[in-house]
Amino acid sequence: MTAPAGFWPRYAAWSLDAAVVAAATTVLGAPLWSGYCEAMRRGWAAIGRRTAQIMADSALADLNFAGFFRRLLADPALHAALGEVGVAFGALLLGWLLAYAALGAVYEVACVAGPWRATPGKRALGLRVAAADGGRLGAGRAALRYLGGALSWLTLNIGHLVAVAKPEQRALHDRLAGARVDCIDARGMPAWAWAWIGLQLLAALAATAWLSLALQAALEAALDPGML
Incomplete structure (x- = not known):
């Protein structure tokens, strides 16, 4: 006996798969990603040093914050460092996302169109993913379903939230591919899946706290007289 899969089991399953694909993407492209990260580190260090120097020069010259900001905007060395960070960050982000999407496509289509469905x-x-009529979803429609997921993201996740609507509980990409996701386990959402979702929430909070501390440390480093 099958029933349409609910939103939270679908989310838990997606996040497990996303973690696997993200880890594989990071490991397989590690030399490339580390190179971009090193370029960003050098750029940020240069930005901190140059900002501190300009701040010190402005304080000694006129004690005028307006003068400090004018010097910041006009400084070619600072512009070069900002450009280095921007290029490295853009290449890291775009490269990682493209690699993730390509690896995710192979992973999704091979699994959904395979014996496991x-x-x-x-x-x-x-x-289990099935065609709208309950049959097997072929590789072509599995690929269409994966690509259709981009529209769900581009609609600010409204396409995913459509899966909440009963009775079909089909997301936008399911509808585009003529597919559905069935729950074949009558026991419902296991406790470990709720714990996994809770762990993600804690990780998001920890990442936010870490980012705040990192920004504070960068500002303190920029103002450290030892860097002048």
């Missing part, structure tokens, strides 16, 4: 994450949650 589900990714490992969906299989762990007792979910």
